[in-house]
Amino acid sequence: MTHSVANTTTLTRRALITGAAGLALAGCTTGTARRPAPGTAPVAGRPAIDPYYRAMYAAMPQEKFPIPAVDLRKLDPVYFRQVVDYPTQERPGTLVVDTPNRFLYLVMENGQALRYGVGIGRAGFSWGGRARIAYKRAWPTWTPPAEMIERQPELEKYRNGMEPGLQNPLGARALYIFEGGRDTIYRVHGTMEVWSIGKAVSSGCVRLLNQDIIDLAARVPNNAPIIVQQGAGVA
Incomplete structure (x- = not known):
């Protein structure tokens, strides 16, 4: 009986993690990396990746800009999308x-949550607090802030916006963080840069793999509350 219950729980969690695909539906630069907690880093010769996760992060040819599959060999499994207590x-x-x-x-209900691995803002560009997701965009235009253009003059050509696409820093979806009625300039958005998940690399944004941000955006309505926690240990 115990074995049956465990299997049922696993199936339920897997159905939840992958189920959003059927629902109606600031830029980043490289920075300082932070090592995962001991015992979570990828190791040579680890077991083959579960086909379940390969399917979760498979190619998405149906998107406006077809998204390739994620090379999960480049991602610590701790950052795979999963239901946790x-x-x-x-x-x-x-x-x-x-x-x-x-x-x-x-x-979620019952003391659980759906957890995604993210890359976050490097020291000096991070923001924290309580806010809301004012709205969402699929394949958004990216417009670097004037301060970023001043630091990186090569971005001048994007002052009026960079067209959507796989190379756009906001990726496949963007969730726009507002504090009251004020745009914080920070976003929760997609990325093609698998290596950046689990690291502090962006200019303040929260980045997820494109497959994960598409899943998240399908689940989160406008005006959903968001809390960005800062603290010791930020790279």
Whole structure:
């Protein structure tokens, strides 16, 4: 009986993680890396990747700009999308970004959350606090802030916006973070840069793999609350 219950729980969690595909539906630069916690880093000769996760991060040819499959050999499995135990007083539907540990949680019922691996803002560009997702965009235009153009003059050509596409820093989806009625300039967005997940590399944005941001955007309505937690250990 115990074995049956465990299998049922696993199937339920897997159905939840992959189910959003059927639902209606600031830029980043390289920076300082942070090592994963001991015992979580990829190691040579680890077991072959579960086909379940290969399917989760498979190519998405149906997208406006077809997305290639993720090379999961480049990603620590701790950052694979998964349901985890997450006791919290935050209400279901809240997004919580755990900056020090490089996770984004979508709070669920019954003390659980759907967890995604993220890359976050490097020191000096990070923001924290309570805000909301004012709106979402599929394949958004990226417009670098004037301050970023001043630091990186080569971005001048994008002052009026960079067209959507696989090379656009916002990726396949962007969730726009507002604090009250004010745009914080920070986004939760997609990326093609698998190596950046789990690291502090961006100019303040929270980046997910394109497959994950598409899943998240399908689950999160406009005006969903978001909490960005900062703390010791941020790279």
